[in-house]
Amino acid sequence: MRPLLALVLLLQTLLVDPALAATQPLVQLVVTAPYVEMHSGPGRGYPVVYVVGRDEMLTVLFSRTDWYKVRAARGEEGWARRADLATTLLPSGEPAPIPPYPDFLTHRWEVGAGYGVYNHENLVTAYADYGITDSIDIEAVVQQAFGTLDNRTIATIGLRHTFVPEWKWISPTAGIGTGYQRISATVPPAPLESSNQMAYASLGARGFITRRFMWRADWRHYVVFNNQNVNEVLEEWKVGLAVFF
Amino acid sequence: MESRLSSILLAAALLSGCSWFHRGDKSRAPVPVTAEEAQTDPSIIEPQVTRRVVKTPKIKAKDFEVGAYFGALSIQDFGTNPVYGVRAAYHVTEDFFLESYAARSKAGLSSLENVFPNITVISNSGRYFTYYDLNVGYNILPGEIFLGRGHAFNSALYATAGIGAVKFANQDNFAINFGVGYRVTITDWLAMHLDVRNHVFESNLFGVNKNVDNVEAILSLTTYF
Numbered sequence: 001m002r003p004l005l006a007l008v009l010l011l012q013t014l015l016v017d018p019a020l021a022a023t024q025p026l027v028q029l030v031v032t033a034p035y036v037e038m039h040s041g042p043g044r045g046y047p048v049v050y051v052v053g054r055d056e057m058l059t060v061l062f063s064r065t066d067w068y069k070v071r072a073a074r075g076e077e078g079w080a081r082r083a084d085l086a087t088t089l090l091p092s093g094e095p096a097p098i099p100p101y102p103d104f105l106t107h108r109w110e111v112g113a114g115y116g117v118y119n120h121e122n123l124v125t126a127y128a129d130y131g132i133t134d135s136i137d138i139e140a141v142v143q144q145a146f147g148t149l150d151n152r153t154i155a156t157i158g159l160r161h162t163f164v165p166e167w168k169w170i171s172p173t174a175g176i177g178t179g180y181q182r183i184s185a186t187v188p189p190a191p192l193e194s195s196n197q198m199a200y201a202s203l204g205a206r207g208f209i210t211r212r213f214m215w216r217a218d219w220r221h222y223v224v225f226n227n228q229n230v231n232e233v234l235e236e237w238k239v240g241l242a243v244f245f
Numbered sequence: 246m247e248s249r250l251s252s253i254l255l256a257a258a259l260l261s262g263c264s265w266f267h268r269g270d271k272s273r274a275p276v277p278v279t280a281e282e283a284q285t286d287p288s289i290i291e292p293q294v295t296r297r298v299v300k301t302p303k304i305k306a307k308d309f310e311v312g313a314y315f316g317a318l319s320i321q322d323f324g325t326n327p328v329y330g331v332r333a334a335y336h337v338t339e340d341f342f343l344e345s346y347a348a349r350s351k352a353g354l355s356s357l358e359n360v361f362p363n364i365t366v367i368s369n370s371g372r373y374f375t376y377y378d379l380n381v382g383y384n385i386l387p388g389e390i391f392l393g394r395g396h397a398f399n400s401a402l403y404a405t406a407g408i409g410a411v412k413f414a415n416q417d418n419f420a421i422n423f424g425v426g427y428r429v430t431i432t433d434w435l436a437m438h439l440d441v442r443n444h445v446f447e448s449n450l451f452g453v454n455k456n457v458d459n460v461e462a463i464l465s466l467t468t469y470f
Contacts, residue, residue, distance in 0.1 A: 042339060045387060063307065064306070065336050065338050122419035144410055146418060184417075241381065
């Protein structure tokens with residue numbers, strides 16, 4: 001019963017339209033092209049339901065992916081294509097404030113996830129990455145490895161260097177970093193240590209897929225600092241898909 | 246005589262009129278300018294106008310979607326049970342989105358336990374079935390649905406696939422998942438989803454390693470922001 005109550009409470013909070021609470025004024029644009037088409041939905045297949053002519057005003061309500069929900073002067077609402085809206089002007093004559101696509105060469109943020117193999121075990125990985133420069137990034141990774149003897153949760157932070165960032169489709173990378181792993185045994189006996197600090201060195205590559213997506217591949221060599229005479233050495237490789245901002 | 250009188254009156258009228266017109270000139274009495282003042286006095290008139298800062302409002306992007314769901318999860322060998330979860334998505338393009346799910350259910354008794362009540366396959370705490378997924382989704386069939394004559398809602402049939410983890414019987418398992426869903430956008434900020442998804446992982450609960458299918462049918466309510 002408790003989850004149901006929580007769901008009802010969540011729905012109640014959701015049912016207050018956040019747009020109503022917003023006090024920020026909406027962007028008004030003047031059409032300079034012969035016309036701008038308004039579709040019934042945010043997709044290429046949705047039919048055109050209204051057309052705004054040259055010198056007429058448009059109010060932009062919000063955007064979703066490459067589509068902008070707009071309202072014509074007479075109150076009709078529809079979805080305009082990003083490329084069409086980019087030709088419009090503000091009433092002051094300045095270009096419409098359509099943010100440009102993130103540039104792959106100079107992008108700052110990456111968020112991604114992927115699959116890998118860590119010490120011969122299945123690995124689920126997720127990461128966030130901030131570029132200090134075009135070629136040096138700070139990278140934070142959280143991942144979980146599922147083994148036959150134990151499961152490991154790994155969190156690392158490190159620096160990654162992209163050798164030739166202007167190579168768009170494939171560019172080699174290398175990195176170093178440190179982190180922790182937590183070990184829980186799936187079968188007895190319990191592991192000697194439940195958590196260890198680790199350090200890693202990595203080699204990899206990254207590349208552009210589309211305007212928003214990129215791919216990543218990494219091989220990592222870990223040294224696990226334990227209480228035994230010899231440090232444990234592990235290997236990991238992984239591939240992932242990321243979105244850049 | 247008469248003309249002399251009128252000329253005097255006229256002169257008096259003119260004088261009073263001139264003084265009337267010049268009544269505001271008292272303040273404009275010439276002020277002697279000293280040599281020092283003449284040096285510091287700027288020759289350019291400084292405009293007293295403050296520059297207007299024009300701030301263009303930003304267009305709000307509503308690419309994120311979060312929500313909650315409930316439904317029925319069929320845990321292989323352990324019956325069908327209610328499941329509650331949360332989901333979050335980021336719409337990258339009009340076709341693709343990234344989505345993450347997390348949910349929990351509690352397994353019932355297995356058929357073995359039903360037939361032999363004295364046998365316990367998993368403990369009570371191990372009956373929780375908890376999962377998370379990291380998925381990629383693709384809108385296969387975007388469209389519209391109509392409610393009577395006056396209402397149209399955007400909709401999409403989509404497919405999702407991804408990887409994640411299932412914790413069941415106190416064991417974490419690597420799991421893959423795939424499914425199809427149907428999204429109806431009720432308002433600009435609210436959507437309803439119906440999804441059917443399968444979580445597959447390898448289990449050895451009954452002594453042999455096998456892939457178990459855990460199919461769920463869920464109803465979600467999400468909000469865009």
